Amino acid sequence: MRHFTKLLLTFLLLPQFIVAEQSADQFEPEIAGAGLVATTPESRASEAAKLAGRPVEAQNWMISAAHPLAVEAGADVLRRGGTAADAMVAVQVVLGLVEPQSSGLGGGAFLVWYDAKTGALTTLDGRETAPLVATPTLFQDEAGHPLEFYDAVVGGRSVGTPGTVALLQAAHEKWGMAEWPTLFEDGIALADQGFAVGPRLAKLIEGDADRLSRFDATRAYFMPDGAVPPVGHVLRNPEYADTLRQIAAKGAQAFYAGEIAKDIVQTVQSAVGNPGVLNTLDLAIYQVKERAPVCSGYRGYQICGMGPPSSGALTVGQILGIVDNFDLAALGPNDPQTWRLIGDATRLGFSDRGRYMADSDFVPVPVKGLIDPAYLKARAEQLKRDSALEQALPGKPDYDHALNWADDVALELPSTSHISIVDQFGNALSMTTTIENAFGSRLMVRGFLLNNELTDFSFLTHDDGRPIANAIAPGKRPRSSMSPTIVLKEGKPVLVVGSPGGSRIISYVTKVIIAHLDWGMNVQQAASFPNMINRFGVYDLEAGTQAVEMEKDLQAMGFTTENRDMTSGIHAISIGQRLLGGADPRREGIALGD
Known part of the structure; x- marks a missing residue:
């Protein structure tokens, strides 16, 4: 660990990663490979830059997101004069098709926006909400014991009211310039014509085949002819194309009312073995919230x-x-x-x-x-010591309320995605978007997967007689670790960053900020830098990198360590005399600019 230059070079030159990520040590559902999936010369050049450890440079605009096809769709919007908000819609629509395990119409998102005209910073909360009839014991058995995690996840019980579609429309209404229907064109065309399954999606389907097989519509799409599609298989999704056409023509209302809403509710409430309680009223009253x-x-x-x-x-x-x-x-x-x-x-x-x-x-x-x-x-x-803390206890921040909260240990698992965009007008957007666990609830309706976001709540309401702040309640939004971030210097943005990764998102984003601001790394170096994370007492060191050479030193300080695969998916843009874009080499995303 004395030679991090060697560490970084070794890490950057690896052509492919097969890695995994989880927010609790006993779960490892997501296996991912970076692979090469770009289709245009510009995207292939960006992939080559990423794998060589070089940031992508641009003067006017930049996008960094989790799949080349999605980045290309957003780039088309920016080339036509659209804003970062316009481009985000196009990117998200395509991500929901080509990276369905991570985000999509059936999930939720958080968005941070810097407005170049006003200098104002705005955040939009498109997080899912608990159904109005949700009870405190939703994730408990008849004896009052918490359900096993995947017993709660797979099926309708875990599905919260999706917020992504409402957020897309809210962002477009506030900051968009392009015509709304045009933002769906690439997504519709790809869904109709099909896209080639990449290495990561193929591996994820294979690893989750048993759960995906529980529901007819999900199995029929992800395992046509009863088998996991091989890399390169052209996957078509005409139902998704039809859903997009309806939203393009009628706006978010097409999703939250009418036949789409009825189908979502029917799918949730009739899920074999684990039905849920989402209702059409939950969809009808959903609202994106603008927050400070x-x-x-x-x-x-x-x-x-x-x-x-x-x-x-x-x-x-x-x-x-x-x-x-x-x-x-x-x-x-x-x-x-x-x-x-x-x-x-x-x-x-x-x-x-x-x-x-x-x-x-x-x-x-x-x-x-x-x-x-x-x-x-x-x-x-x-x-201010030389050794690890024996224990890390909550503090007592200045607080106007005397509630004696209990500690919450709710799981928060992948999958998730992140989009960073700077447009030609100087606006900056950072959005993290998710359906929670890989493939969410495994329920599919009208071409998209539904989230399992309700399992981000605590399964318990109290511990030793004390209430848990993150307990479920009707209309409540579960706690999230998603960390879309914009860093400002003297009121101007200098860094746009975010990542997927369950509760490790917080550390992935923190790593990039420290590496960039303290150690002078460019955004690609910072994204590629090995992950070392300690959230709950075990110091996770990224397996397969020279980060593991830190292990003996950390153990000597009193840390318990574990070598683990950690699939961060950092997408970052630094803003200076030029725009520099970086994309995590552990996944298949790219940065693209002009």
């Missing part, structure tokens, strides 16, 4: 993102606010003490996350107190 961004300071920058129900901006802000009290630039990425500080700062942040963070429309969340520099400086005092 959460911004915290770091080295003279403002790190801004999504507040509750996301724990992303708060926990990223806490980690950075704690290590802001130490000179990471002087220590550098090679020093084990750097990773002791980051690891234990992360543990402290996650301890506060588990106790205090949830949907602030339902429970009081001490947002200001959690990122108060004085509070974080006091938390940093615990790290």
Whole structure:
């Protein structure tokens, strides 16, 4: 671990990764391969740059997202004069087709927007909501015991009211310039004509074949002729094309009312073995919420993102606010003490996350107190030592309420996707979008998968007589770790970043910010840099990289370590004299600009 230059070069030159990610050690459902799936010369050049460790450079606009076909669709919109909001719609529509296990019309999203005209920062909450008839014991058996995770996930019980379609329309109405129907053209054409199955999707289908086979529509699409489609198989989705046509013609109303809404509810309520309680009224009353961004300071920058129900901006802000009290630039990425500080700062942040963070429309969340520099400086005092913390306990931020919350250990699993865009007008967009676990609930309706987002709630309402902030309630939005982030310097954006990855998202984003701001790495180097994460007491070191050479040093400090595959999916753009785009080499996404 003394030679991180060698580490980085070794990592960047690997042509393909077969890696996995999970937010709890006992689950490993997502197996992913990067593969090469680009179809245009520009996209192939971007793939080559990524694998060689070079950022993509541009002057006018840049997109970084999780699949070349989706990036190309967004690029077409920008070339025609559209905004970042317009391009995002086109990107998301295609992602829902070519990367269906990660995000889509049946899921939810968080969006952070910087407006070049006004300098304003806005966040949109398109998170799924719990059905109005959801009960506190939805994820408990008759004896009051929590269900096994996948017993809760697979089927209708886990499906929350999707928010993505409403968010697409809300963003377009606020910041779009292109005609709404034109943003669906590439998605419709690809769904009708078909797309070639890439290595990652093929491996994921194979790894989840048993669960996907439980439902007729899902099995028929993902395993035509009863077999996992091989790489290169052309997969067509005319039902998805028809759904897109209806939304293109009638707007989000086509999704939240009428036949599509009825089919969603019918699919959820009739799911064999595990029906759910979502109703047409839940869809009819769904609303995207505009919320105040959460911004915290770091080295003279403002790190801004999504507040509750996301724990992303708060926990990223806490980690950075704690290590802001130490000179990471002087220590550098090679020093084990750097990773002791980051690891234990992360543990402290996650301890506060588990106790205090949830949907602030339902429970009081001490947002200001959690990122108060004085509070974080006091938390940093615990790290003025040479060894690991024996335990990382929640703190006591400034709080107007006396509720004695219990700690929540709810799982939050992949799959998820991220989109970063800077347009020719100077607007910047960071959006993380998800259906939660890989393939969500495994229920498919009208060509798209439905989420399993309700399993991001705690399965329990109380622990030892104390309430859990993230307990389920009708209309409530489950806590998320999605961390779409825009970094500002003197009010201007300098970095747009985000990642999928379950609860590890927080650390993936934090890594990029530290690597870029403290260690001077460009966005591609920062995205490719090995992952080292400690959330709950075990220090995860990315297997197959030289990060594992840090293991003995960390163990000597008192950390328990484990070598693990970690499929981050970072997509980042830095903004300076030129735009620089980076995409995570662990997945098949690219950055593309002009």
